[in-house]
Amino acid sequence: MSFISYAQNFEDVMLWRALGHIKNGFYIDIGAQHPVIDSVSKAFYEHGWRGIHVEPVPEFADLLRKDRPDEIVLQVALGDNEGILELNVIAETGLSTAVNDYAERHKSERGFTPEKLHVPVLTLKSAFSAYCGKEIHWLKIDVEGLEEKVLRGWDSELLRPWVMIVEATIPNSIELNYSSWDRILVDANYQFVYFDGLNRFYVAKEHAELADSFSCPPNVFDHFQLSGLSGELCDLVKNQYESRLIAKDAEIRSGKDELYAIEAQLRALTTQQHSLTQSLAMAEQHLQEKQTLTQSLAIAEQRLQEKQAENDDLLERSQWLENEWKASQAQMHHLTFDLRSRSEELDQLLASSSWRVTAPLRRLATLGKSVPALPGNLLRSTARAVMPVVRPVALMAIRKVLANPAMTKKALTTLNKVPRLKQKLRRSAVYAGLINEQRGEIYTGTHSMMQEYEGDRSSISIPHQQDLSARANRILIDLQKANKVRR
Known part of the structure; x- marks a missing residue:
């Protein structure tokens, strides 16, 4: 107390x-x-x-x-x-x-x-x-x-x-x-x-x-x-104290007013700080977005450069192919012109009087060459005579065999032992449309020749060879071989 x-x-x-x-x-x-x-x-x-x-x-x-x-x-x-x-x-x-x-x-x-x-x-x-x-x-x-x-x-x-x-x-x-x-x-x-x-x-x-x-x-x-x-002394002290208290109250009021002003400023600063904080957050977000965009742009630029490089390669490749195509076209035109010239020369030769005069000699030479092979020729002539009768029956048999996979497998096993018969039957089936294979490769005899040039990218395919005769096709193949040797 x-x-x-x-x-x-x-x-x-x-x-x-x-x-x-x-x-x-x-x-x-x-x-x-x-x-x-x-x-x-x-x-x-x-x-x-x-x-x-x-x-x-x-x-x-x-x-x-x-x-x-x-x-x-x-x-x-x-x-x-x-x-x-x-x-x-x-x-x-x-x-x-x-x-x-x-x-x-x-x-x-x-x-x-x-x-x-x-x-x-x-x-x-x-x-x-x-x-x-x-x-x-x-x-x-x-x-x-x-x-x-x-x-x-x-x-x-x-x-x-x-x-x-x-x-x-x-x-x-x-x-x-x-x-x-x-x-x-x-x-x-x-x-x-x-x-x-x-x-x-x-x-x-x-x-x-x-x-x-x-x-x-x-x-x-x-x-x-x-x-x-406590009487006068305390009254004096009390009065002094009250005077000081009044002064302190005035000071406190003044301090409160100042404090209110400071608090108002503080609130304003707080609001401003909050606004600045939000602005800073937005700026940081924009910066992150910008960084992300910059990274995306860098990746896109890299991809663009890669695509540009690929495009340049494609353009270079395209230019090379175009040059090759032009060279091939020029060569094709040259070969076509050469072929036509040879064909015209051949036609002139066949139509010439010397060709007609020497015809008996050529027949005699051919007969002389065919005498040793007369039995074979006779057999071939006989086959050609009976072929119109045998062909429909053979085609009917081939059709039935192809319709049954088991019979097809057994037939192929047997035919593999007789390659020449297999080749003839195959040609007949292709010619009759029973097998889906280009007729020209077998019928004209160019299939094996094309295989010879399969590894050579500079070889020229035979355009519209089905429009030429077999003889013309053989001449064209000879021309291709001569051209390859010349190159």
């Missing part, structure tokens, strides 16, 4: 510094006045201490009883003799006094109107006889000019508070007024230890260790708080 100061001049702070280590201590407050405002005992009461209050003014005595129902309140005055005292009561202040001169001064200087009140008077010895020999940790005397009389009614041997605080100035003044009673405390073996500008503090010699606690005034190291209810 923090220590809150209620006293007028920080008396409670000084006492707490010296006695705060004591649990559930005891005090006597003479001239206690209000239970809270300017109270020296209020802070101790909040920390579990209890004590006795002496207050002759009925208003304050009632307030003390209400605020401290578990404490004793003596509604009397103290003096050097018991009896009745005329008290000048100044309502709602702590200036009530039995000294008429002080009352008149308050009236003239401040306009107060004192009221006379007769109160009983006891001495310190008689009022606290029940507490003789008991521990009293502090005793305060604030009786507005009657301090000397109160101390003269004290038996210092029977009642010995550890610390005593006595108001040492004329009421509401800085003029000192303690010389008449200071000797009483010194003779009672009390050591003066501190003056706070209003009160003098004394420590009993048997508790001299407490004197060091009064070496300096209250400060930040006492770790206390102000209640704001």
Whole structure:
């Protein structure tokens, strides 16, 4: 629990510094006045201490009883003799006094109107006889000019508070007024230890260790708080504090306005940052797309170069083929022209008179050559004579064999042993359209010749050879061979 100061001049702070280590201590407050405002005992009461209050003014005595129902309140005055005292009561202040001169001064200087009140008077010895020999940790005397009389009614041997605080100035003044009673405390073996500008503090010699606690005034190291209810000093501090608070409030308002402006700028910057972040993200996306497009373009360019190279190769190949085609066409025209020339020469030869004159000689030579082969010729002539009758029957047989795969397989196995018969039957089947094979390759006898030139890309195919006679075809083949040898 923090220590809150209620006293007028920080008396409670000084006492707490010296006695705060004591649990559930005891005090006597003479001239206690209000239970809270300017109270020296209020802070101790909040920390579990209890004590006795002496207050002759009925208003304050009632307030003390209400605020401290578990404490004793003596509604009397103290003096050097018991009896009745005329008290000048100044309502709602702590200036009530039995000294008429002080009352008149308050009236003239401040306009107060004192009221006379007769109160009983006891001495310190008689009022606290029940507490003789008991521990009293502090005793305060604030009786507005009657301090000397109160101390003269004290038996210092029977009642010995550890610390005593006595108001040492004329009421509401800085003029000192303690010389008449200071000797009483010194003779009672009390050591003066501190003056706070209003009160003098004394420590009993048997508790001299407490004197060091009064070496300096209250400060930040006492770790206390102000209640704001401790009279003029607190009013001054409060006013200063409120002035500073007002200034701080104005500063805070100005700071808030500045903070609002900064927050607005921050929001604008945040919005701008968000926009920039989005723009950056879009730019990064565009950059990635651009990089992807660049890669695609590079790949496309590479493919284009490859296609261009292929195209160049194709163009070169096409040009070569075109040149070859032109050369082949030229050669074809040349061979055709040569063929026509030879054919015309042959026709002229056949139509010439020398050819007709030498015909008997040629027949005689042919007859001479055919005599050794007469049996074969006779056989061939016989075959040609019966062929018209045999051919249809043979073709019918071939057709039936070809319609049956098993018979075809057996027929081929047999015919492979007789190649010449197989060739003749094949020619007949091709000629009759039973086998899908170009007739010209077999019929004209050019099939084997074309195979000779199959590996030669420069050879020339025979155009429209079916339009030529067999003899013309043979001449054309001879021309091709001669041309190849010449090249």
